Amino acid sequence: MPRYKLTIEYDGTGIMGWQRQKHGPSIQQYMEEAITAFCGEQVTIYCAGRTDSGVHACGQVAHIDIARDSKPYTVMQAINYHLLPQRIAITKIDEVDEAFHARFSATGRHYMYRIINRPARVALEQSRAYHVPQPLDIARMQEAAALLVGTHDFSSFRDSMCQAKSPVKTLWQLDVERIHDEEVRLYASAPSFLHHQVRNLTGSLIYVGTGKWSIDDLIAAKEACSRPAGGPTAPAHGLYFMKVDY
Amino acid sequence: MPRYKLTIEYDGTGIMGWQRQKHGPSIQQYMEEAITAFCGEQVTIYCAGRTDSGVHACGQVAHIDIARDSKPYTVMQAINYHLLPQRIAITKIDEVDEAFHARFSATGRHYMYRIINRPARVALEQSRAYHVPQPLDIARMQEAAALLVGTHDFSSFRDSMCQAKSPVKTLWQLDVERIHDEEVRLYASAPSFLHHQVRNLTGSLIYVGTGKWSIDDLIAAKEACSRPAGGPTAPAHGLYFMKVDY
Numbered sequence: 001m002p003r004y005k006l007t008i009e010y011d012g013t014g015i016m017g018w019q020r021q022k023h024g025p026s027i028q029q030y031m032e033e034a035i036t037a038f039c040g041e042q043v044t045i046y047c048a049g050r051t052d053s054g055v056h057a058c059g060q061v062a063h064i065d066i067a068r069d070s071k072p073y074t075v076m077q078a079i080n081y082h083l084l085p086q087r088i089a090i091t092k093i094d095e096v097d098e099a100f101h102a103r104f105s106a107t108g109r110h111y112m113y114r115i116i117n118r119p120a121r122v123a124l125e126q127s128r129a130y131h132v133p134q135p136l137d138i139a140r141m142q143e144a145a146a147l148l149v150g151t152h153d154f155s156s157f158r159d160s161m162c163q164a165k166s167p168v169k170t171l172w173q174l175d176v177e178r179i180h181d182e183e184v185r186l187y188a189s190a191p192s193f194l195h196h197q198v199r200n201l202t203g204s205l206i207y208v209g210t211g212k213w214s215i216d217d218l219i220a221a222k223e224a225c226s227r228p229a230g231g232p233t234a235p236a237h238g239l240y241f242m243k244v245d246y
Numbered sequence: 247m248p249r250y251k252l253t254i255e256y257d258g259t260g261i262m263g264w265q266r267q268k269h270g271p272s273i274q275q276y277m278e279e280a281i282t283a284f285c286g287e288q289v290t291i292y293c294a295g296r297t298d299s300g301v302h303a304c305g306q307v308a309h310i311d312i313a314r315d316s317k318p319y320t321v322m323q324a325i326n327y328h329l330l331p332q333r334i335a336i337t338k339i340d341e342v343d344e345a346f347h348a349r350f351s352a353t354g355r356h357y358m359y360r361i362i363n364r365p366a367r368v369a370l371e372q373s374r375a376y377h378v379p380q381p382l383d384i385a386r387m388q389e390a391a392a393l394l395v396g397t398h399d400f401s402s403f404r405d406s407m408c409q410a411k412s413p414v415k416t417l418w419q420l421d422v423e424r425i426h427d428e429e430v431r432l433y434a435s436a437p438s439f440l441h442h443q444v445r446n447l448t449g450s451l452i453y454v455g456t457g458k459w460s461i462d463d464l465i466a467a468k469e470a471c472s473r474p475a476g477g478p479t480a481p482a483h484g485l486y487f488m489k490v491d492y
Contacts, residue, residue: 009369056370080367089369121326123255123335124302 001065004075005094005102006045008060011087013127013237018050018060027051027088031062034082038075039068048106048244049193054236056128059091059110059243063102100246108172108245111198113186114238115206117178129183130202130238136209138178144208144215145174145186148201148222154194156221156230157204162195167225169194176205184209196233204231247311250321251342252291254306257333259373259483264296264306273297273334277308280328284321285314294352294490295439300482302374305337305356305489309348346492354418354491357444359432360484361452363424375429376448376484382455384424390454390461391420391432394447394468400440402467402476403450408441413471415440422451430455442479450477 008031016024028045035043047062066075076093083089099105114129115136116122122131148171155167173189186205188198204221207213213221213231221229254277262270274291281289293308312321322339329335345351360375361382362368368377394417401413419435432451434444450467453459459467459477467475 009366011370011372058370076366083367087369087372089367091364091366118337120255120322120337121329121335123333124257124304126257126333 001067002069003063003065003096003098003100004072005096005100006062006064006076006079006090007092008047008057008062009089009091010057010060011127012051012054012056013087015053017053017055018047027057027060030083030086030088031079034079035064035066037082038078039066041066041068046102048102049109049241051239051241052196052236054127055239055241056237057241058112060241061102061106061244061246063096063100065098102244105246106192106244108189108191109193109241110187110189110243110245111193112240112242113188113198113202113234114240115184115186115202116182117184118182127237130235132184132206132210134210136184136206137211138176138184138209140215141176141184141205141209144218145176145201145205147215147219148174152222153225154197154222155225156227157197157200158194158227159196159200159233160227164192164194167194169197174201176209199234199236199239200227200230200232202234202238206234207231247313248315249309249311249342249344249346250318251340251346251348252308252310252322252325252336253338254293254303254308255335255337256303256306257373258297258299258301258303259333261299263299263301264293273303273306276329276332276334277325280325281310281312283328284324285312287312287314292348294348295355295487297485297487298442298482300373301485301487302483303487304358306487307348307352307490307492309342309346311344348490351492352438352490354435354437355439355487356433356435356489356491357439358486358488359434359444359448359480360486361430361432361448362428363430364428373483376481378430378452378456380456382430382452383457384422384430384455386461387422387430387451387455390464391422391447391451393461393465394420398468399471400443400468401471402473403443403446404440404473405442405446405479406473410438410440413440415443420447422455445480445482445485446476446478448480448484452480453477 072093116129151170175187318339362375397416421433
């Protein structure tokens with residue numbers, strides 16, 4: 001039975017996140033329904049990282065096993081057809097070995113967080129970027145971010161519901177960049193992340209950027225190894241799951 | 247009675263365009279209702295360029311006269327409050343002279359057109375960019391675009407309903423740029439445009455980019471001075487009204 005690796009893009013607005021939920025639509029549900037509509041099989045889809053409600057993806061990766069014998073491109077086009085009119089699309093398909101697992105074979109994950117940084121209300125990017133009206137000091141945020149790169153106990157930036165065995169994670173990259181006058185982006189890469197880690201780090205770095213926290217405050221928060229010491233959780237709608245390494 | 251110049255951003259998705267319509271919501275209607283909700287006055291708003299249904303704006307400009315005496319910033323915040331939850335926001339307000347008119351004082355207008363250029367279906371930018379699956383030859387498009395800059399009879403790229411007195415217009419800029427692997431942008435600037443001119447030029451340049459037309463075909467289309475000779479009208483949802491000069 002062929003196994004397919006799917007690269008998936010979606011707009012998380014109004015969706016309960018990746019995982020199936022009783023109280024609303026999920027990416028997993030839409031994907032599995034579209035796959036069944038194509039091949040008639042009951043399929044379980046496995047993803048590299050289960051995104052929260054409202055989080056977007058440019059490069060989520062998932063795998064499926066389907067018996068129906070078709071060319072990969074046909075499989076992609078057919079599932080994409082059945083996904084309409086949802087804002088979910090497979091952008092790439094590859095036939096892979098049965099040893100491939102979207103989650104367990106992943107060696108790296110890359111996220112982006114978008115901030116619209118201007119006093120005025122946001123219309124165009126309302127559900128696609130977080131609005132921070134106070135000016136952000138990007139140089140200070142970048143300086144603080146650099147101190148979080150590497151292997152640390154990230155308990156202060158870990159959701160209380162996080163199921164990971166250890167709070168110790170290795171951040172490969174945490175960069176803050178002003179894209180243009182009104183937009184700031186954070187880039188975070190790691191082999192894997194704790195639950196809400198990127199959003200909690202972003203909330204804490206925004207504290208540094210607005211001057212509510214000094215860089216020392218951020219380090220003290222990290223060293224407290226306790227979630228209440230960390231900054232707020234930045235909202236889901238600014239977060240994008242960009243890419244998975246294998 | 248103070249006159250205010252408003253810079254306005256909006257997501258045109260699901261909206262009938264700028265101008266009031268009987269059959270659906272318009273930016274003008276939402277703006278005028280929000281202004282009345284703030285100051286209790288019946289106000290007519292005048293804009294620099296009436297965008298079509300589905301067209302977005304980052305920098306539409308409009309003016310209003312209101313009797314209520316408030317600081318400009320208060321006026322902006324109050325109207326923005328009453329615009330919620332619509333994806334429309336005033337991003338800048340200036341008190342201006344009564345000689346100022348958003349449409350008649352405008353000396354230049356700037357548009358952007360976004361194309362997602364990849365084989366795979368588009369999810370995230372579905373209502374925000376036009377999907378062209380065939381590879382686009384940007385160098386050829388740019389070469390063709392350069393030949394349209396300047397003063398020409400644009401009858402072949404003018405909507406049949408266009409009310410302008412003359413089909414002769416001066417294009418200051420028409421540039422085609424590949425932003426990244428999957429996105430192409432067109433930038434068009436002129437003192438003023440004919441109805442659908444940017445979308446018709448874009449549709450014709452896409453013909454050049456896919457190889458359906460040679461550059462000579464494009465020039466022949468222009469010189470025919472007849473709308474049926476021009477290329478198709480690119481869809482509204484890729485178009486952004488970026489900026490107005492005064």
